Amino acid sequence: MIHLLLILVGAVLVNNFVLARFLGLCPFLGVSKKVETALGMGMAVTFVMVVASACTWLLQYLVLTPFDLEYLQTIAFILVIATLVQMVEMIVRKSSPVLYQSLGIFLPLITTNCAVLGLAVLNIQQGYSFVESLVFAFGAAAGFTLALVLYAGLRERLTLCPVPDAFRGTSIELITAGLLALAFMGFAGLVPG
Amino acid sequence: MLAAVISLGSLGCFAAILLAMAARRFAVKVDPRQAALLDVLAGANCGACGYPGCSAYARALVAGTARPDLCRPGGPETLARIATILDIEVAPGEPQIAVVRCRGDRQQSRAKYDYQGLEDCRAAQKLAFGPKTCPGGCLGLGSCVQHCPFGALSINEQGLAEVDRDRCTGCGLCVSVCPRQVLALAPAGSHIHVQCNSPDAGRKVKNYCHVGCIGCRLCIKTAPECFVMEGFLAKVNYGHQKPTAMADAMERCPHHCIQDLAEPGEAAPHSPSVEERTS
Numbered sequence: 362m363i364h365l366l367l368i369l370v371g372a373v374l375v376n377n378f379v380l381a382r383f384l385g386l387c388p389f390l391g392v393s394k395k396v397e398t399a400l401g402m403g404m405a406v407t408f409v410m411v412v413a414s415a416c417t418w419l420l421q422y423l424v425l426t427p428f429d430l431e432y433l434q435t436i437a438f439i440l441v442i443a444t445l446v447q448m449v450e451m452i453v454r455k456s457s458p459v460l461y462q463s464l465g466i467f468l469p470l471i472t473t474n475c476a477v478l479g480l481a482v483l484n485i486q487q488g489y490s491f492v493e494s495l496v497f498a499f500g501a502a503a504g505f506t507l508a509l510v511l512y513a514g515l516r517e518r519l520t521l522c523p524v525p526d527a528f529r530g531t532s533i534e535l536i537t538a539g540l541l542a543l544a545f546m547g548f549a550g551l552v553p554g
Numbered sequence: 555m556l557a558a559v560i561s562l563g564s565l566g567c568f569a570a571i572l573l574a575m576a577a578r579r580f581a582v583k584v585d586p587r588q589a590a591l592l593d594v595l596a597g598a599n600c601g602a603c604g605y606p607g608c609s610a611y612a613r614a615l616v617a618g619t620a621r622p623d624l625c626r627p628g629g630p631e632t633l634a635r636i637a638t639i640l641d642i643e644v645a646p647g648e649p650q651i652a653v654v655r656c657r658g659d660r661q662q663s664r665a666k667y668d669y670q671g672l673e674d675c676r677a678a679q680k681l682a683f684g685p686k687t688c689p690g691g692c693l694g695l696g697s698c699v700q701h702c703p704f705g706a707l708s709i710n711e712q713g714l715a716e717v718d719r720d721r722c723t724g725c726g727l728c729v730s731v732c733p734r735q736v737l738a739l740a741p742a743g744s745h746i747h748v749q750c751n752s753p754d755a756g757r758k759v760k761n762y763c764h765v766g767c768i769g770c771r772l773c774i775k776t777a778p779e780c781f782v783m784e785g786f787l788a789k790v791n792y793g794h795q796k797p798t799a800m801a802d803a804m805e806r807c808p809h810h811c812i813q814d815l816a817e818p819g820e821a822a823p824h825s826p827s828v829e830e831r832t833s
Contacts, residue, residue, distance in 0.1 A: 424561070428561065430558065437562065444569035444573060452576065455581075455582055523672075
């Protein structure tokens, strides 16, 4: 139990996907203009990451490993994740229009996101069991959401600030992201090992 | 090599079959009119219709829960096309345009204090009701400029908001964002406007600035029914305009707050600045 908790905390804070591993920077910069949309994106990522890590884990240990096809891992994972997201989008659209309204537009954005693929590959590299990989996926997604919402909050305030002309736009956004990543460095050493 | 081709091929086929089945099983019928409407709408996603984006408005139109004349940027042209798609009859309303109801620039108006803070009128307004003595004057920090989706607004050198009549679509976003309601919508066809927003009596307004409406009612005497009084502030009665009488009133307005905005080149009669008067 403690072991699972360590994985969770490690994924959320210490090895934060965006701020320590630098995965998923595209949605991090793209969907962080408003806290509200950042939260929606975070929810969608959480959902996709958990489902995708379950599917890719099964694919790895039921198909790829028994048939000695580990070298196809990357392309097989991309295929499965893309299919999965497409199908989830269709199902959600049909079964729950309300959920589709809040998550729907974000789903295609993360179809082939590097954070999702990175998570699937890391699961295998770390040798996690099925339950561990699910916990790791949830932690990674929660960390992504946390970073996204914090950054969106910073950006909302930044729009009102008198920023020097040379720093306006992307440059001040990247500087802010860097400072946020520095702040997260403080969590290093929280989880031993 | 062969194993890779077979396994990936079968995985791909499996995924394709799964997706094809899902697409059929979970198909959602969308009204074709919705896509057509989305093409017709202005596509600025400005939110002036009250819906989050053009696609949401299109959906509401098809569902019949929205009025068809809400797309301000599109204007009467869009309205007519929406009417053809939805097969309904509508009478186009008159297009509107935003008007800045203030001429009290840095020279003409008196400041209450020196504001140094967020470059945002709403923030400034919260600090002792704004850095201008006049409670209705333009603060000139550009909240409206930031919110205009069409780039029709700017802050001029004298610290006043200005509307580009060619670019303004009358969407009204600036009106709702301005903390002092300096901006207002007026019919795009009318050129003569009262450019003051101060609700106070003449004696106070004279203290605030040199180009404010003091409520002398001279314009109403000159052009009856073309102007109306709201408290101590004259307003144009846009439903009842007589150009010649109104031009007369414009000439006679002692503080030059009635302005013809169609002729930007013709400057208002010279009114001495604060420095000139005090010296």
